[in-house]
Amino acid sequence: MDNFSYFPASDGACIAYRMERxxxxxxxxxxxxxxxxxxxxxxxxxELSRHFSVLRYDARGHGASSVPGGAYPLARLGQDVLELMDTLGIGQAHFLGLSLGGIVGQWLGIHAPTRIDRLVLSNTASYLGPADRFEAPIAEALQGEDMTATTETFLRNWFPASMLEAPGATVGTFRAMLLATNRHGLVGSWRAVQEADMRQDIARITRPTLVIAGEHDTVTAASYGVEMAKTIPGAQLLVLPAVHLSNVEFPQEFVDAVVKFVLSPAT
Known part of the structure; x- marks a missing residue:
């Protein structure tokens, strides 16, 4: 899949996206x-394209998007989404974010509620501090000869042992993604996670919200999802028996839950 489109963000970064309208x-x-x-x-x-016009993008520092230097403020990652929507003439959209994408989704729900219809926050957290816990993995990523060690750490955090011990095409695909990721893009994004603390602010989210958590997630523990669902007014919670990439381990259950929630009648 290489038929991307691109748009220039207001700070000069080039963001790759694909719209399946x-x-x-x-x-x-x-x-x-x-x-x-x-x-x-x-x-x-x-499956999602049966119900939606699906817009996906490579976050700055990843994939076909450019890799600006330095830290990526969370507000900048949220602004990238809003500017992409503006570029395509989209006034309001549903939003599904996983992990960092879910952190961006929380920011949007807090700061741009008129642009978001329904919000799905998967395998994510409002706070992953203390901030200094990120310094060691950031140093490893910056100082390593390549992305091999960082890649293997990520894979152990993303998949159950059964998938890692008998790796198939799925694990191979994600290993290739990680190995190809620019270390500076990875670290710039980590800095956004490092600064994020929305534990109180998410109580201001007014959009209908579904929180999806992984029972065996060691990155964003299920307990984080439980707390988010308690704090966001009226939020629903789904816990899947997954590790971190719930959409990959349990694709049918994941998609069914997203479609049902997003298309359910307003109450």
Missing amino acids: RDNKPVLVLSNSIGTTMRMWDGQIA
């Missing part, structure tokens, strides 16, 4: 985990 279908924006590209959603696109 369906006549009269509402727009669903997909936002990725650190270390992945828009291809992390490949297994869900066919």
